[in-house]
Amino acid sequence: MPTPFEVQRHPTETRLAVRGSLDINTAPSLAEEIDAIIATRPPKVIVDLSGLDLIDSSGVAALVKLYKGVRGANGTVAITGARDQPLAIFKLLRMDKVFNL
Amino acid sequence: MRAIVGNTMVPTIRLTVPGTLRYRAIAVRVVGEACRLVSSSTQRDPDDPVVHDVRDPFDTAVISAFMEIFNNIAIHAYKRTGGGVIDLAITPTERELVIEVRDHGHPFDLDDVTPLPNELDEDSLPEGGMGIHIAKTMLDEMTYEPGPPNLWRLRKRLSANQAAGARRS
Numbered sequence: 001m002p003t004p005f006e007v008q009r010h011p012t013e014t015r016l017a018v019r020g021s022l023d024i025n026t027a028p029s030l031a032e033e034i035d036a037i038i039a040t041r042p043p044k045v046i047v048d049l050s051g052l053d054l055i056d057s058s059g060v061a062a063l064v065k066l067y068k069g070v071r072g073a074n075g076t077v078a079i080t081g082a083r084d085q086p087l088a089i090f091k092l093l094r095m096d097k098v099f100n101l
Numbered sequence: 102m103r104a105i106v107g108n109t110m111v112p113t114i115r116l117t118v119p120g121t122l123r124y125r126a127i128a129v130r131v132v133g134e135a136c137r138l139v140s141s142s143t144q145r146d147p148d149d150p151v152v153h154d155v156r157d158p159f160d161t162a163v164i165s166a167f168m169e170i171f172n173n174i175a176i177h178a179y180k181r182t183g184g185g186v187i188d189l190a191i192t193p194t195e196r197e198l199v200i201e202v203r204d205h206g207h208p209f210d211l212d213d214v215t216p217l218p219n220e221l222d223e224d225s226l227p228e229g230g231m232g233i234h235i236a237k238t239m240l241d242e243m244t245y246e247p248g249p250p251n252l253w254r255l256r257k258r259l260s261a262n263q264a265a266g267a268r269r270s
Binding site: 023024025053054056057058060061064065067068071084085088089092093094095097098 | 122123125126155156158161162164165168169172176217221222223226227228229231232234235238239
């Protein structure tokens with residue numbers, strides 16, 4: 001069951017929109033895309049979670065990997081649109097401040 | 102065991118699924134419906150009763166915790182290979198939900214779980230080990246008894262405000 005996600009690459013930024021459920025079953029397919037994004041060393045990545053309904057620790061780990069990978073190459077990451085259960089998880093893990101949610 | 106939801110006596114809901122991640126969605130769906138019996142939450146779209154609709158705080162807490170425990174069993178107890186089942190006993194009452202999760206896999210050592218750092222920054226963002234922390238923090242009570250069968254007992258109570266709201270609905 002693939003995660004519904006969409007990547008748009010522009011010269012100045014990369015946009016990743018994630019929808020539905022990002023969990024232990026769907027995160028691996030997104031992780032491959034994340035590896036590909038990191039490999040391009042994008043200056044700016046915008047992660048749109050407005051369509052994300054559910055996340056578990058595996059999904060969080062995938063997003064952390066993206067964040068660290070892009071930041072490690074001196075890029076910036078903006079995570080936007082988190083709501084409901086995903087936002088509750090980020091707050092519980094105290095990642096909301098790091099991600100500026 | 103029977104419990105009272107509203108004015109109705111409901112038995113404990115029992116479900117047995119293979120202990121692989123393939124069956125997680127089924128189990129989560131059942132747990133989600135059990136949550137609604139307690140919280141009286143409604144689905145966003147009644148014509149599309151998908152499980153991916155978690156807005157109610159009670160439902161959010163229970164489902165988030167349960168997903169992590171199911172993951173833990175499939176990965177650590179059954180080593181991602183299946184070979185066993187997961188037995189669920191879900192008891193909804195007017196004010197709380199109790200879920201007992203049994204497996205016959207390898208016991209899990211809760212003491213091996215590394216706590217999350219107190220202060221998070223970019224460098225200390227964890228890439229793993231968050232599941233048990235999520236489950237424990239989301240619930241009012243979480244216990245684990247190594248088996249066989251191994252037994253996770255999860256308990257979540259409605260807050261006073263939620264209980265009042267549930268009674269009105």
